[in-house]
Amino acid sequence: MPWFRNFIQLSATFSKQSPSSSPRRAAAAIFVTRSPSLTQLLRHFSTHPQEKYPGLGPTKGDEKPRVVVLGSGWAGCRLIKDIDTKIYDVVCVSPRNHMVFTPLLASTCVGTLEFRSVAEPIGRIQPAISREPGSYFFLANCTGVDFQNHQVHCQTVTEGVETLDPWNFKVAYDKLVIASGAQASTFGIKGANEHATFLREVHHAQEIRRKLLLNLMLSDVPGITDEEKRRLLHCVVVGGGPTGVEFSGELSDFIQKDVHQRYAHVKDYIHVTLVEANEILSSFDDRLRKYAIKQLTKSGVRLVRGIVKDVQAEKIILSDDTEIPYGVLVWSTGVGPSAFVNSLEIPKAPGGRIGIDEWQRVPSVQDVFAIGDCSGFLENTGRPVLPALAQVAERQGKYLAKLLNHLGKAGGGRADAAKELDFGSPFVYRHLGSMATIGRYKALVDLRQSKEGKGLSLAGFVSWFIWRSAYLTRVVSWRNRFYVAINWLTTFVFGRDISRI
Template sequence: MAWFRNLSRFSTINVSRRHDPFLLSSFNCFSSNNINTNPTIEKPSVDPVQYSGLGPTKPHEKPRVVVLGSGWAGCRLMKGLDPEIYDIVCVSPRNHMVFTPLLASTCVGTLEFRSVAEPIARIQPAISREPGSYFFLSNCTGISADKHMVHCETVTEGEQALDPWSFTVSYDKLVIALGAQPTTFGIRGVKEHAIFLREVHHAQEIRRKLLLNLMLSDVPGISEEEKRRLLHCVVVGGGPTGVEFSGELSDFIMRDVRQRYAHVKDYVHVTLIEANEILSSFDVRLRNYATKQLTKSGVRLVRGTVKDVQDQNIILNDGSEVPYGLLVWSTGVGPSPLIHALDLPKAPGGGRIGVDEWLRVPSVQDIFSIGDCSGFVESTGRQTLPALAQVAEREGKYLAHLLNKIGKAGGGRANSGKDIDFGEPFVYKHLGSMASVGSYKALVDLRQSKETKGISLAGFISWFIWRSAYLTRVVSWRNRIYVAINWATTLVFGRDISRI
């Protein structure tokens, strides 16, 4: 496993294991403090309260930047950091970055899953090449700011998974880029019955569920009512993710399902539920166009609020029941429990980590925060930026430049950057918004804000711009080629309907 190989490279390790004596003796083999040359000893003496970890950097070593998270913000930061100045350590429960704007396309087979996943080692090669740089497949469980230390626990899964291994990582500079989690608004049953659309495994689960329902509905003896329920796909949330998924799903139904599942084609329906207006951040004209286009594609738009989610039904605020076979939840994001629990300054409203104009966390040394988990503190007079990929990417790019500047000026070590001029603060300029609505149609809104005027387009040309823009934004040339080939294959041969 990746975390096992990385732990074996630690320069100084004090080992402990809670439940597994075999792993206990295995990790002890790599310890510089407890070297045992006698292979007959099976149970070495170990302090049960100590944890292994990366200790503070030494004077002859490069300063260490620890990055928590592998989303848009964290990966753009790591890409821009100079490995000649810093050792880079990434702690994340996934070893890749997800290109989220194209994630909805993987649910119905327009794109393959690996086309939207970029390995971290390709984004920053130093992590797999430099002796002091690492990636740990782990969750952050806490931060000791006074000790410049991060507490971590490995991610394990499967029926025969190992017990989680706890360890610590000391840092000179810490960047918190833990993103956000889907918001459920405390509605009962959402986590148990709905599927979110934030990660690749979410898209895989949606695809398996969708194809399973299609095949089950074709089995003899299934009642008409049960067929309609199984083939009713409900999307909650009318933001860009919900609208794009609804558009992809309607395309899949019209171009593939009706050809390959002819017996049940008249039972397949898509319903999009939104409490207010869909695509509320877009221009009014574009919102109206999206509404007409989705309705024309067979998507039923329902304005309402979900009150309760049951195993096979959704209860709306007006008391009506909506049966479903597939439920996708896309109602926005909010801070994770860890972000709430960290003893760090918070931005007004929402519980995000508070930062100043240079993305530093005030009142603590050497901690920065970027992406969806951060927002400006009240003293800056700035509003918290929206949870968008382009915001996170721009913050990551800015902070990488700032940290490189600090390192070159001799401030890379812990507690050593106080007197360095940070230069210009971070300023975000919105570049516009785009969304696909299916049937080779899309929306392009290039206004900088709701109040300003600007270019707004809709239709086939916008769809071409949407695809071209995202193709150029895919991180690596490898994945750009994958995406282009997937699009061409889907256009010629249709979407793959294999349930794997």
């Protein structure tokens, strides 16, 4: 524990004498002269370059079997957390070194929560990955999988380092877990990728917050027309699922509480419009949906039913040719398979996901599993493809970690060693319900197992309290749980932070 180490060091510091009371001890330290330090320095850099090693080869008898996990989302991180690192070495390959606590991401766009409160570094989720000699985190994208030779091909992410080109390397696996997620789908609508911001990563939330604050400030500068001011301060959200609705609710809270106080000059110019082709929150109980519509409308969110056909730099165009000018455009219309998943030549599930059986295995190849949004049950399993939800992904990660631990204990950890083993019970998904906040201390909680099922569903302040409590307990680390609570407290007491950094 760092605090214990720090405490020891602090105690040691206390017991030492300060140099102010003993100047002679301090005087013993002299400035290092040029020659010796430079000699040291040159020696430090004189090591001959090692021969380039193309990656991690197959594990040997004296090493632990290696589980390679592609991705660091809900599914991959839950697996990494639960896997028994006494049995396996874990290698995680992902272009980001943290997991995003997605249900709270919308709150960070306006500063209700801070970005770091919803980002959980992999090393905190599974400390072995930073310390064990055979476990690694590689900041890289997986470019392909050689299923026959049990290895993945990767390329480093060197963004931001001007002196280093990305390079390729290979990692051999005993077990491969594909948990690379899905990507935001734009249904091929022209301009959506170029002009809209998605809401899936921390950098998306950062971009939205910076743009929103910039537009608020620019609208106050002399020389801008009223029309341009209205456009800059028009926040348009496309997609009426939980993410779109929660973001709209957060925005209207921000406007009513912080913009009215901190940007009083332009408060009458800012508006939120939510565009949805069908019903908003279609997975929720009818009664809850109607409540949400009423509350959002009351908060000043304009609900527009329409289909977007074109996205331009300053406006979106609906299928009936209505033009909606915008200053900030957030796109949240669900997800589809990523380019990486499309490139894999294995049988797919309906919708283009990686096809899996009831044990999360990719049946056509050995030792390969897929979990989370990138995976779906093959048609021959007779099961439906599960929705792209955090709770599905997390449950699959938990299940697969248990399965792999079981195989490892039974001696099936190595490549091709589990063929004859019993895989135990298949994965069964039981929906725990859905929740969504809608702003102004209100939320929806729908605990029915399906749209037709029976169960508790409620809306209002009590739901909001349940929503906050439930997510607070789900936050992975104690550090972030503490910060989420502190952020909520300071937002309540001091308002949201409007520094544009």
